[in-house]
Amino acid sequence: MRERLTDALYGLGWGTVKRLPEPVATRLGRGIADAAWKRRGKGVLRLEANLARVVPDASPARLAELSRAGMRSYMRYWMESFRLPVWSRDRIRTGFAPEGLHHLQEALASGRGVVIALPHMGNYDLAGAWVTARLGVPFTTVAERLKPETLYDRFVAYREGLGMEVLPHAGGSAFGTLARRLRSGGLVCLVADRDLSSSGMEVSFFGEAAKMPAGPAMLAVQTGAVLLPVTLWYDRSPVMRGRIHAPVEVPEGGTRAEKAAAMTQQVADAFAAGIAEHPQDWHMLQRLWLADLEPRPSRPRPSESSGTEKP
DSSP, X not given: OHHXXXXXXXXXXXXXXXXXXXXXXXXXXXXHHHHHHHHTOHHHHHHHHHHHHHSTTOOHHHHHHHHHHHHHHHHHHHHHHHHGGGSOHHHHHTSEEEEOHHHHHHHHHHTSOEEEEEOSBSOHHHXXXXXXXXXXXXXXXXXXXXXXXXXXXXXXXXXXXXXXXXXXXXXXXXXXXXXXXXXXXXXXXXXXXOOOSTTOEEEEETTEEEEEOSHHHHXXXXXXXXXXXXXXXXXXXSSEEEEEOOOBOOOSSSOHHHHHHHHHHHHHHHHHHHHHHOGGGBOOOSOOBHHHHSOOSXXXXXXXXXXXXXX
């Protein structure tokens, strides 16, 4: 029943919000965000607990301010996502303004293939649509299988409608397809700031241990593709901002696993730099650090939550 309700709500969002005038959708998103923030539910408390790592000197009032801005940013993501299918190509082309674009252009021109790794910041669907509309470059990504299956199908259809090739996150089969795309000089985009699987790489993130996906670095090591971290954020304008960071180079020495571990740490460092500059646009409403996942003998955090993750 809950899964059917979730699917129906997403369907309502895509069916209704995209028909609203943009100012109305913006006000609606802000109203929903503020209402959710005032309820102080598990997701909001988890967001504040995560932001406390990012801004360790912040007062409780500052953390509350950041979490409120974070919920508004998160709902801006959803309002934009519901409306993206009806945006014109010109609106998409002008909807994103990244710094460091030369890193991506040079990597694409090299013919080696490119892996873009992003955290849960801003609106990576808009950034992807911008790549296809502005640069004319198709790319491949991976989507986690959601329940119910009809909800997963909605997200796949939505992203394919924006010009993406979407692969299901299903073990090693997705990795093999991504590797083939890269060897043919293609572009792969992966969200890569949270991995609780056994294959995740442990990194130091804001001074504490966390796990991040090994896939972006492993693909770069195995195929010779260029690995580019990207961070995204919003300002007060309708245009999303972003930074394409310098390429993460494959170390000369070490095993494949050692090289991938070193590269994943560099990706984590790039993410940390972007998140520290724009903490309110990091939409991490789930537990991330290993210390929050391990059982504690005393004083457990009251805000432990899994939240609702952006697909």
